[in-house]
Amino acid sequence: MKFKALTAAVAIVALPVTVLADPDDDKLIINGEIEMISVTKAPEHVENLDTIYSGWHFRTDETQALQIDDFDNPAMIFVDQAADIYETVDGAAGKSCASCHDAVESFAGLHAQMPKVDPETGKLVVMEDLINECRTERMEADAWKWSGADMQGMVALIGLQSRGMPMNVAIDGPAAPYWEQGKEMYYTRYGQLELSCANCHEENYGNMIRADHLSQGMINGFPTYRLKQAKLISRHNRFRGCIRDTRAETFAEGSDEFRALELYVASRGNGLSVETPAVRQ
Amino acid sequence: MTNALKLGLAGMLCASAAMAGEIKPKDVSFSDGAIEQSLTGAPGDPEKGAMIVGDKSMGNCVACHQVSALADVPFQGEVGPPLDGAGDRWTEAELRGLVANAKMTFEGTVMPAFYKVDGFIRPGDAYTGKAPSGPIEPILSAQDVEDVVAFLMTLKEE
Numbered sequence: 001m002k003f004k005a006l007t008a009a010v011a012i013v014a015l016p017v018t019v020l021a022d023p024d025d026d027k028l029i030i031n032g033e034i035e036m037i038s039v040t041k042a043p044e045h046v047e048n049l050d051t052i053y054s055g056w057h058f059r060t061d062e063t064q065a066l067q068i069d070d071f072d073n074p075a076m077i078f079v080d081q082a083a084d085i086y087e088t089v090d091g092a093a094g095k096s097c098a099s100c101h102d103a104v105e106s107f108a109g110l111h112a113q114m115p116k117v118d119p120e121t122g123k124l125v126v127m128e129d130l131i132n133e134c135r136t137e138r139m140e141a142d143a144w145k146w147s148g149a150d151m152q153g154m155v156a157l158i159g160l161q162s163r164g165m166p167m168n169v170a171i172d173g174p175a176a177p178y179w180e181q182g183k184e185m186y187y188t189r190y191g192q193l194e195l196s197c198a199n200c201h202e203e204n205y206g207n208m209i210r211a212d213h214l215s216q217g218m219i220n221g222f223p224t225y226r227l228k229q230a231k232l233i234s235r236h237n238r239f240r241g242c243i244r245d246t247r248a249e250t251f252a253e254g255s256d257e258f259r260a261l262e263l264y265v266a267s268r269g270n271g272l273s274v275e276t277p278a279v280r281q
Numbered sequence: 282m283t284n285a286l287k288l289g290l291a292g293m294l295c296a297s298a299a300m301a302g303e304i305k306p307k308d309v310s311f312s313d314g315a316i317e318q319s320l321t322g323a324p325g326d327p328e329k330g331a332m333i334v335g336d337k338s339m340g341n342c343v344a345c346h347q348v349s350a351l352a353d354v355p356f357q358g359e360v361g362p363p364l365d366g367a368g369d370r371w372t373e374a375e376l377r378g379l380v381a382n383a384k385m386t387f388e389g390t391v392m393p394a395f396y397k398v399d400g401f402i403r404p405g406d407a408y409t410g411k412a413p414s415g416p417i418e419p420i421l422s423a424q425d426v427e428d429v430v431a432f433l434m435t436l437k438e439e
Contacts (some may be wrong), residue, residue, distance in 0.1 A: 015311045065295065067292035161301050168345050188402060189402060190402050191401065191402070191403060191404055191405055192393070192401055192405065192417065192420065193393040194393060194394065194401065194402075195391065195393070199391045200360075203391065204360050204391070207358065207359045207360050207401070208356070208357075208358045208359050208360075209344055209356050209358045209360050210337075210341070210343070210344040210346060210356050210357075211355070214360075240410065243410070244405065244408060244409070244410035245408065246400075246405075247408060247420075248401075248403045248404060248405045248410070249403045249404065249405040249406075249408060249410065249411060249412040250403075250410040251415075
């Protein structure tokens with residue numbers, strides 16, 4: 001075996017590469033006033049990281065700039081649309097969200113704790129589940145498509161009410177088995193390329209993979225606005241894409257597997273500010 | 282379309298039509314990570330190999346490795362070490378083993394196995410995200426592997 005040769009090879013590149021490689025030191029302050037925790041000590045249950053970083057630190061200055069002022073943030077159009085929908089009657093029951101709920105600000109803090117276990121059913125639920133439950137059971141309206149603009153706009157609007165608050169999902173008690181399942185998935189090397197989330201986002205964050213600067217794969221910014229797709233992207237859509245890119249058979253958006261993975265990935269970001277709607281390349 | 286690219290596409294189409302006398306992925310024997318015997322018996326073409334190393338839809342080795350000899354290929358990654366000088370560091374047999382299944386040399390490595398067809402968890406139908414519709418083909422054909430090895434052998438430090 002040639003481990004020595006390899007170390008030598010690594011040493012040669014170490015110099016030119018480090019400049020690009022690290023997450024940058026910029027500070028994320030939104031609208032000149034909301035100071036975001038975008039770098040912090042890793043929670044204890046994240047064994048292989050000392051420090052956790054928002055994906056914002058791995059983006060170019062141009063992309064970063066779009067997120068620091070809501071007037072420049074292209075996602076805000078979708079959030080504004082969701083605010084209108086919040087007041088709009090839909091479904092056979094003749095109700096809008098606002099018919100039953102106080103102003104959307106009343107959801108402050110909810111996003112930071114999602115996903116969570118429904119105490120009645122014992123099932124793990126994510127924000128999309130809570131919203132669709134109201135739509136189908138309480139409004140007698142059609143369920144929204146998981147990654148559709150209506151749904152992700154509403155998820156972002158509700159999430160925005162918690163912007164700046166540190167993520168703090170529960171991983172113990174009834175959440176524990178789901179968290180274990182998600183963790184197992186995170187370290188599973190899927191597909192013909194045999195790559196786990198950890199291979200890219202834990203072992204190689206800061207490195208370039210082809211044209212992409214690898215982040216820690218955090219979800220505190222989701223739904224995020226992707227410039228490439230010009231729309232809000234759901235967490236499950238991102239997971240699906242990352243697994244597909246390992247030449248694997250992926251899981252479905254809204255599957256129990258992705259709910260569990262979402263809980264685990266969210267918990268890796270416990271302590272980072274809720275950032276939605278973040279802007280990514 | 283450039284000639285090099287046409288050749289490459291032709292090569293890709295052959296990937297499934299196994300040639301006679303070729304060693305199949307399941308029959309490859311490794312010794313200490315290396316594969317002594319050529320997978321095809323035919324010599325590798327380093328120019329084709331260079332194309333495979335740089336091409337996104339084939340080896341895509343530059344997704345993870347920098348290769349100075351392929352300076353015209355944009356966006357070279359840094360997940361793995363630069364391949365410059367690989368031809369000095371390794372023998373041909375070792376390089377063949379590395380390309381076919383680097384996990385036989387570096388246990389648990391991030392580097393994918395390019396000439397392997399089983400032992401995967403939820404393998405898909407290429408990059409569609411769907412389940413495979415037939416038997417899984419290796420990412421590179423036997424001749425592709427030989428071409429890549431021939432190219433790697435040309436990477437010597439000046």
